[in-house]
Amino acid sequence: MTVINQTASQQIKVLRTPLHGFPDVIIHATETSVKKHPRYKEAKSGDSEAAFELVQVTINDEQVENLRILLSDRKPLLASAHAYEAEGVNAIPEVFADELAQRLDLVVDSGIVQTNVVAHTGANGFGRLARQPFFEGVVTTGQDYVLVDDFVGMGGTLANLRGYIEAQGGKVIGAVTLTGKPYSAKLSLEQTQLQELREKHGTNIESWWQENFGHSFDCLTQSEARYLARTSDVDTIRDRIAEAK
Helix, strand or coil: CCCECHHHHCCCCCCCCCCCCCCCCEEEECHHHHHCCCCHHHHHCCCHHHHHHHHHHHCCHHHHHHHHHHHCCCCCEEEECCCEECCEECCHHHHHHHHHHHHHCCEEECCCEECEECCCCCCCHHHHHHCCCCEECCCCCCCEEEEEEEEECCCHHHHHHHHHHHHCCCEEEEEEEEEECHHHHCCCCCHHHHHHHHHHHHHHHHHHHHHHHCCCHHHCCHHHHHHHHCCCCHHHHHHHHHHHC
């Protein structure tokens, strides 16, 4: 696998489909409890032992049970987002997935990996929108998957990973993260939010978005659409996206 930088990947289009009806992300802990943990930075930069300590302290038994309820009798593979950070490969998602697998008698699929560096940690909304993560790896056709990550912000990483898996013939039935803002749990885009975005900024910007990112506004997450709708004008969107790239 070759890790590519964002400049080289700008012409690659992300694979997304609308998230209508996708269940809310199951979030285990507050941002403070995760990010203020004394070993958080080590875990984020690739220390598996630090990630294990972090996960053991912040995993939520009630949310494990909520995931069990979501799964019903299904046995999905757990696909963790292997994100490249400035300091190394984030160890938290895989360790978190391993712990969930042990508790729920599931299997982790380690073969699907992120192929570019996006530097989302600490980035603003335009940075997250502009620097899209891409994935590669073997997907089992017809297999159910649950996505696992350490954090959900605007939901773009989860949306792209879901799109990649489903484009390869898998089916994503849910997502779980160690932390994230409560409002970020909702990935499924509400029709009223989509309508507000389109009415405010018109059709030209959506065509531009399709050309640059490979999908129309109906494939955005709820948080992404809300962020764009709250941006003052079309020129600001284009300029800030260009700057962030």
